[in-house]
Amino acid sequence: MDLSEFRREYLKGGLSRTDLHQNPIVQFSQWFEQAQKTDIPDSTAMILATVNGKGQPSQRTVLLKYYDEKGFVFFTNFSSRKASEIKENNHVSLIFVWLDLERQVIINGTAEKVPAAESARYFLSRPKESQMAAWVSSQSHPISSRQMLLQKFQEMKTKIGEGKVPLPSFWGGYRVEPNEIEFWQGRKNRLHDRFLYKKENGTDIWTIERLAP
Template sequence: MKIADYRREYTQSGLYRADLDTNPFQQFDRWFTQAIKSDYPDANAMTLATVSATGKPTQRTVLLKGYDSKGFVFFTNYDSGKGHDIAENDQVSLLFSWLQVERQIEISGTAVKLSSADSAEYFHSRPESSQLGAWASHQSQSIESREDLLKQLNEVTERFSGDTIPLPEHWGGYLVVPNTVEFWQGREGRLHDRFEYTLSDKEWHMKRLQP
């Protein structure tokens, strides 16, 4: 089968203005809650797109760890590739791609560092192995072998043995404060439903987009 011939129709549902909340955060909560209740695998996984100061775009998958009327939260190593990109250009995009239910949500906005206190609160809620991993891995840096990585892990495990593992200075959270949010629902014949919320003068305005 040719890849160009690989396709399927999206026929599960439709999306109308009357279906949508006037507030994009409330609408996100509605869809996200439905995804969680339907046992959608990794419903909180989202693609994070960043652009460096030189204009190089990069994407990777991160996990949503919180959201409210201020924005959407994820955690990472500030010395990673994404951390360097955000330090140079704080404009980012998030994409939730729930194709099993024929839905996508795209969020664009500004990434702002969380406070050390907020980052520490989440850090200490993680499993100890994840806390140690944040210390052991110099994220995005090259390494000769997995054995060397495990050696680094053993070193920090011994270092913090019996003690509370502190929050690394290079690790923490970001809040993505959105200025646009788009909800996409697949439809038959590729005539998909798309609604975009745009923030203007502190108010959200919604419009239907052509597919």
């Protein structure tokens, strides 16, 4: 199928150096708040790219649960493909795509597990059914059928009853500590605005440079 005629111009805005905050986390917060106010569906969704020990990349969508100056946090099963690949190579990339605003944010950095106490705090905030789902899903591993998965879930509900769901030892969070953050704003004629923040080695100082589209 020839898709060469599927195109549109990006006309909703621009981005100049004077628009940018010196701190990329503050800049991200400004864009993220605008994405939420625009009612973009799943504005917390971000694509996580990992690379295994053989150099094979893989991607999947995860949800940002919180962020601060230390990094961007998501949660997963530690036996999942993404967790296995992070164990082999903890250099990862995240991308937020907010098409309604004609914007992207790309984050490159390293992923590390958050402390168990931090994972427990978030786990306790989840709906009870989501807590139980973490127990019954052997994420990324083959299963015989959906019916088997639902049966395990029902067995878990019966077992737990009115009790509390404990934090699985095989489940928790990762924090992606950024060393590069790029802000991309679509522009007319494909002359997009791109600015890259790079952290100077061993410091908390960020430099900013404009990239050609």
